[in-house]
Amino acid sequence: MPTTAGLGPGVLPDQPLFDPSTSPRDDKPRRVTLAGVVSWIVALLFFSPILWIAMAALKTSDQLLASPPLFVFKPTLDNFLNLFETPNILQYFVNSVLLSLVSVSIAIAVSYLAAYSFSRFKPPGSDFIMFLLLSTRFVPAAAFVIPFFQLFGVLHLKNTYVGLIIFYTMFSVPFSVWILKGFIDGVSPRFDETGLVNGASRAHVIFRVVLPQVKPGLVAAFVFNIIFVWNEFLFDFQLGGKGTSTIPVALFTSLYQGGAVNWTYVAALGTAYVLPLSVLIYFFQKYLLVGMTFGTVRGEV
Amino acid sequence: MDTPVSNEHVVELKSLRKTYGAHTVLNDLSMTVNKGDFAVLAGMPGSGKSVLLRLVLGLEGPSSGEVILRGKNVSDDGPASRNIGYVPQSFALFPNKNVRDNITYPMRLDKASPAAINDALERVCSLLTITDLLDKRPEQLSGGQKQRVAIARGLAKETDFFVLDDPLVGLDFKLRERLIDDLRYTRSALNVTFLYSTSDTLESLLLATSVAVLANGTVVEQGSLADVYAEPRTADSLRGLGFPEANFFAGTLRRNGSDTRVETVFGDVQVALDGEFGAGDVIIGIRPEHVRLGEAISGSIGVDAIVEFTEDVGGSEILYLSAGETPLVTVLGASSQLLETVKTGHVRASIVPQDLLVFDADTKVRIGRGQGAGRG
Numbered sequence: 001m002p003t004t005a006g007l008g009p010g011v012l013p014d015q016p017l018f019d020p021s022t023s024p025r026d027d028k029p030r031r032v033t034l035a036g037v038v039s040w041i042v043a044l045l046f047f048s049p050i051l052w053i054a055m056a057a058l059k060t061s062d063q064l065l066a067s068p069p070l071f072v073f074k075p076t077l078d079n080f081l082n083l084f085e086t087p088n089i090l091q092y093f094v095n096s097v098l099l100s101l102v103s104v105s106i107a108i109a110v111s112y113l114a115a116y117s118f119s120r121f122k123p124p125g126s127d128f129i130m131f132l133l134l135s136t137r138f139v140p141a142a143a144f145v146i147p148f149f150q151l152f153g154v155l156h157l158k159n160t161y162v163g164l165i166i167f168y169t170m171f172s173v174p175f176s177v178w179i180l181k182g183f184i185d186g187v188s189p190r191f192d193e194t195g196l197v198n199g200a201s202r203a204h205v206i207f208r209v210v211l212p213q214v215k216p217g218l219v220a221a222f223v224f225n226i227i228f229v230w231n232e233f234l235f236d237f238q239l240g241g242k243g244t245s246t247i248p249v250a251l252f253t254s255l256y257q258g259g260a261v262n263w264t265y266v267a268a269l270g271t272a273y274v275l276p277l278s279v280l281i282y283f284f285q286k287y288l289l290v291g292m293t294f295g296t297v298r299g300e301v
Numbered sequence: 302m303d304t305p306v307s308n309e310h311v312v313e314l315k316s317l318r319k320t321y322g323a324h325t326v327l328n329d330l331s332m333t334v335n336k337g338d339f340a341v342l343a344g345m346p347g348s349g350k351s352v353l354l355r356l357v358l359g360l361e362g363p364s365s366g367e368v369i370l371r372g373k374n375v376s377d378d379g380p381a382s383r384n385i386g387y388v389p390q391s392f393a394l395f396p397n398k399n400v401r402d403n404i405t406y407p408m409r410l411d412k413a414s415p416a417a418i419n420d421a422l423e424r425v426c427s428l429l430t431i432t433d434l435l436d437k438r439p440e441q442l443s444g445g446q447k448q449r450v451a452i453a454r455g456l457a458k459e460t461d462f463f464v465l466d467d468p469l470v471g472l473d474f475k476l477r478e479r480l481i482d483d484l485r486y487t488r489s490a491l492n493v494t495f496l497y498s499t500s501d502t503l504e505s506l507l508l509a510t511s512v513a514v515l516a517n518g519t520v521v522e523q524g525s526l527a528d529v530y531a532e533p534r535t536a537d538s539l540r541g542l543g544f545p546e547a548n549f550f551a552g553t554l555r556r557n558g559s560d561t562r563v564e565t566v567f568g569d570v571q572v573a574l575d576g577e578f579g580a581g582d583v584i585i586g587i588r589p590e591h592v593r594l595g596e597a598i599s600g601s602i603g604v605d606a607i608v609e610f611t612e613d614v615g616g617s618e619i620l621y622l623s624a625g626e627t628p629l630v631t632v633l634g635a636s637s638q639l640l641e642t643v644k645t646g647h648v649r650a651s652i653v654p655q656d657l658l659v660f661d662a663d664t665k666v667r668i669g670r671g672q673g674a675g676r677g
Contacts, residue, residue: 193389198407198458200410
């Protein structure tokens with residue numbers, strides 16, 4: 001091992017010039033591994049409620065309530081098959097899909113036009129209007145329940161698809177406008193002008209020139225809002241009714257069966273409910289970051 | 302330098318004014334573009350060129366004044382009805398379309414027949430030598446290729462008038478040179494009218510058949526390139542047209558009866574006034590090529606100068622001199638024998654007084670020029 005001994009006293013301390021045991025490079029793989037392990041532990045902790053529901057859905061009632069909890073067991077699909085025997089379960093699913101897809105689709109269409117207008121025409125007070133739009137999302141949802149309850153009662157919109165679609169559309173518009181405006185701002189107005197000068201109508205510019213260039217923004221806004229509407233419980237519970245209940249409400253209202261909580265039912269329905277959204281999020285997760293940063297952080301999008 | 306084909310106006314702008322709130326961008330601006338011209342709108346960045354083009358294109362309306370296009374007042378008409386081919390400053394190539402679809406976009410909007418679209422595509426692609434790029438996407442193209450495609454798209458429109466908004470900005474020198482040749486050839490091959498904005502002097506000199514110099518929100522001078530270059534009527538024209546930029550000095554006009562003089566770094570110069578002008582502050586300008594080195598010619602006046610540094614611009618050398626505290630710029634051919642003298646660091650710079658132009662310090666309008674009898 002090379003040392004500084006031969007250089008004479010006082011030149012350098014007599015210690016090895018290179019000590020592999022303290023080399024930072026050597027330390028790196030170990031730290032990376034440690035970081036990886038910690039990441040996995042944290043991720044699994046976050047995932048554990050979903051895992052618990054998924055595992056519970058595959059257990060019998062006895063296995064589910066066993067103490068200590070069973071991690072090794074013979075899985076069964078009976079709970080899922082039993083779901084089909086639950087009254088109205090198909091309608092709950094249809095309601096969830098219908099309300100989510102229709103209201104978010106309308107919201108995206110409306111928001112895209114609004115965002116284009118804010119981006120290109122900059123009406124006076126644009127910033128304040130944008131702030132007002134978002135303000136409904138600053139306040140806890142519970143604060144809006146009573147006014148909406150009364151309003152929907154007066155307008156006879158309670159327990160109607162139209163009423164809930166209007167509500168979810170309204171709630172999906174603010175974030176969508178913010179996300180889409182960020183994307184449209186990133187498309188040079190020269191594109192619009194090229195279209196207009198060559199004889200295109202404004203509608204052509206909006207839908208044929210700019211829209212193809214902000215597709216990632218549309219996907220981001222769609223995914224971001226579909227998660228919100230799909231999971232929404234409070235307003236559907238208050239403003240909906242039997243005919244318009246979604247799965248979250250069904251989960252809550254049919255929690256008690258025969259005087260006790262039917263855990264296997266809850267677990268199976270919860271799993272069946274989470275699955276489509278999980279698949280959606282898995283494939284479109286990069287768009288979530290875009291949505292949460294209003295399109296300012298694009299990542300790979 | 303091409304010559305204008307006709308005096309028929311394609312565009313006539315009358316007393317145009319454009320304001321944004323309290324900010325006036327264009328003021329009392331009048332100019333014309335003749336049929337067959339390669340009309341260059343020259344001006345410094347921020348002089349209002351792009352706003353002017355937007356008014357011509359119909360992307361914005363004037364606050365007051367008239368935009369006459371092909372003899373018709375179109376001030377209130379939108380861009381679609383104006384039938385103008387447009388090449389924007391940035392490429393603005395649709396990223397979701399390939400080169401073919403980008404180029405044929407204007408014709409498809411015009412609902413041209415497939416045969417007409419193919420003809421136009423062939424025409425512009427052979428003009429700009431981009432036939433091999435047709436199936437590529439914009440992101441697969443280099444900067445120069447993108448610019449050629451953008452120009453091709455602008456030219457694909459079936460029209461007689463095209464607006465090009467500083468289309469070569471940001472491109473490297475070699476590429477610009479090539480595209481300048483392409484543009485000149487394209488305009489004359491198609492026999493159409495170009496209105497072209499640029500802040501680059503070389504582009505103005507190489508492309509223009511006529512030039513309008515824009516400064517402080519108005520056209521300070523307009524005419525054929527040869528006329529404006531030889532006889533600039535404003536200091537802005539002298540500054541804006543010419544490479545390297547002209548030499549300017551501040552001075553004071555002195556009058557003694559009919560004898561009017563200014564003092565310059567070359568000595569006292571007698572001035573022939575274009576009209577009535579009292580004594581007062583003036584700006585004196587002289588083009589770099591009029592500052593001569595070496596042996597003085599008859600009637601010239603000169604000054605000893607130090608060579609500060611030189612720039613090789615391919616084919617010629619730009620020399621930065623200082624005569625006392627006054628900076629001077631001149632040019633020499635790369636093969637000039639005087640370059641040996643330049644290497645010594647000391648030269649004799651001289652001018653012919655007639656080449657000195659004198660402008661009013663306030664209005665920047667030319668009031669006269671030097672004349673024969675200089676006193677060194």
